[in-house]
Amino acid sequence: MTEVRKGQTPPMLERAAFGERFRHNFFDPAFRAEDAAIARLEEIAWQAYQEGRKAPLSSPAGPGFADPAYELSDEWRATRERLHAAQARQRDGAAPSRVLLICASPRNDGTCPGEQSKTHRLTLLASEVLSAAGVQPDLLDLSLMTSQPGLKIHPCKACVSTAMPLCHWPCSCYPNHSLGQVGDWMAEIYERWVAAHGVLIVTPVHWYQATSPLKLMIDRLVCADGGNPDPTSTGGKDPAKAKALELEGWPYPKHLDGRAYGLVVHGDVAGIEGVRRALADWLDWMGLIAVGPEARLDRFIGYWEPYATSHDSLDADTAVQEEVRNVARALAQGIDDLRAGRLSVPGAALKHPRPK
Numbered sequence: 001m002t003e004v005r006k007g008q009t010p011p012m013l014e015r016a017a018f019g020e021r022f023r024h025n026f027f028d029p030a031f032r033a034e035d036a037a038i039a040r041l042e043e044i045a046w047q048a049y050q051e052g053r054k055a056p057l058s059s060p061a062g063p064g065f066a067d068p069a070y071e072l073s074d075e076w077r078a079t080r081e082r083l084h085a086a087q088a089r090q091r092d093g094a095a096p097s098r099v100l101l102i103c104a105s106p107r108n109d110g111t112c113p114g115e116q117s118k119t120h121r122l123t124l125l126a127s128e129v130l131s132a133a134g135v136q137p138d139l140l141d142l143s144l145m146t147s148q149p150g151l152k153i154h155p156c157k158a159c160v161s162t163a164m165p166l167c168h169w170p171c172s173c174y175p176n177h178s179l180g181q182v183g184d185w186m187a188e189i190y191e192r193w194v195a196a197h198g199v200l201i202v203t204p205v206h207w208y209q210a211t212s213p214l215k216l217m218i219d220r221l222v223c224a225d226g227g228n229p230d231p232t233s234t235g236g237k238d239p240a241k242a243k244a245l246e247l248e249g250w251p252y253p254k255h256l257d258g259r260a261y262g263l264v265v266h267g268d269v270a271g272i273e274g275v276r277r278a279l280a281d282w283l284d285w286m287g288l289i290a291v292g293p294e295a296r297l298d299r300f301i302g303y304w305e306p307y308a309t310s311h312d313s314l315d316a317d318t319a320v321q322e323e324v325r326n327v328a329r330a331l332a333q334g335i336d337d338l339r340a341g342r343l344s345v346p347g348a349a350l351k352h353p354r355p356k
Contacts, residue, residue, distance in 0.1 A: 002247070004162075004239045018046055022180075045180065054176045067232035076231070079170050079187045086195040096136050097335045100196035101127055103141045104203035104214035110147035117143065118301060118314050122264055122324045123202045129328035130200075135335065138192055142213035150183045156219035159242075160226070164250050164356075165234050166242035169227030171220060186220045193224070198260040198335045199288065200328065205267035205275050218282060225286045226252035226356070252355045257287025260338055262295035262331035264324050268310065272298035289345055291334025297327050 013021070022042045031038065048056070055073035062068050089095055105119035120141065127137040145151050154174050160167040174184040193199070203214055210218065228234065234242040261283045265276040276298040284290065299320050302313030314320070337343035 048178045053178045061232045065232040070232035082191045086191045097197045098136045099198045101137045102201045106146045108143040126328040129325045133332040135332045153216040162239045163242035163246040165228040165245040167223045167227045168231045169223045169229045171223045200262040202264040205271040208271040224255045254287040260334045261288045262327045265298040295330040
């Protein structure tokens with residue numbers, strides 16, 4: 001058995017430091033009238049932190065799990081049940097086709113930028129085409145993280161790098177009530193990925209990379225590619241049990257494979273090809289299906305022109321608007337062919353000699 005390495009965890013916060021961080025949420029002077037109530041809440045939160053009450057509501061896992069007596073988080077179980085229901089809908093041959101349409105820009109006119117993003121405009125073009133083709137678009141606007149209170153995607157904790165079975169499907173790292181890591185949007189986002197027959201990502205380039213909210217979502221989707229659907233098999237988050245399970249031979253289940261995908265990447269100076277390739281490689285790795293070159297687009301909009309006139313550049317570039325529509329058309333056709341069994345995916349049934 002390989003050794004579990006330790007030595008990085010810092011000491012727990014002292015009481016004063018914990019209280020200072022807790023009270024950051026109540027900085028507004030309007031809260032001063034409730035300081036006594038806030039102090040009582042702070043003490044409750046301090047006790048939860050000391051005791052590590054990650055999942056205060058739990059119940060025995062029951063039949064169907066490796067350890068039926070294991071106390072499983074009620075919140076995790078509820079997310080799992082929604083995923084099972086979404087998967088059943090997705091596999092219903094009579095159900096309409098559905099595309100998860102992802103607007104990956106963090107910019108919108110409801111917060112500091114004060115203006116709609118070009119990404120959102122392109123997403124709406126794609127949505128119109130999908131609807132006209134009889135495909136239901138499910139718009140996931142990641143910019144809501146920047147303009148709505150309490151909506152967040154917590155970062156991946158890289159459980160998979162300890163051992164693949166330690167990474168649970170869906171992710172069980174959150175919510176963690178003892179650390180105040182709550183309100184995780186991914187519980188809903190997982191369900192929307194599972195329900196989709198296809199995914200279309202529309203994103204700008206930020207510093208040669210994908211945007212911050214898109215990268216957060218991508219990292220948290222690692223559990224969809226090889227993740228463990230039974231947290232009781234690892235005793236929750238026991239690294240030694242997870243390592244032993246992986247070394248016995250892990251199947252690396254692909255929970256989202258077989259869905260089609262399309263991509264639109266736009267920028268104004270550089271980086272579009274690199275981001276498009278990286279996103280396509282990631283989606284290919286997860287077992288999603290490319291539906292041809294017309295469904296993968298990278299374009300400059302307003303190349304080396306001022307940011308202030310970028311929407312005007314998009315207005316004038318009717319060609320790029322039509323190319324985005326073509327991405328949606330190609331994806332809709334690919335989904336139809338895939339569901340009807342007309343789309344061949346060579347090599348899909350091959351066994352990989354080095355799964356990971």
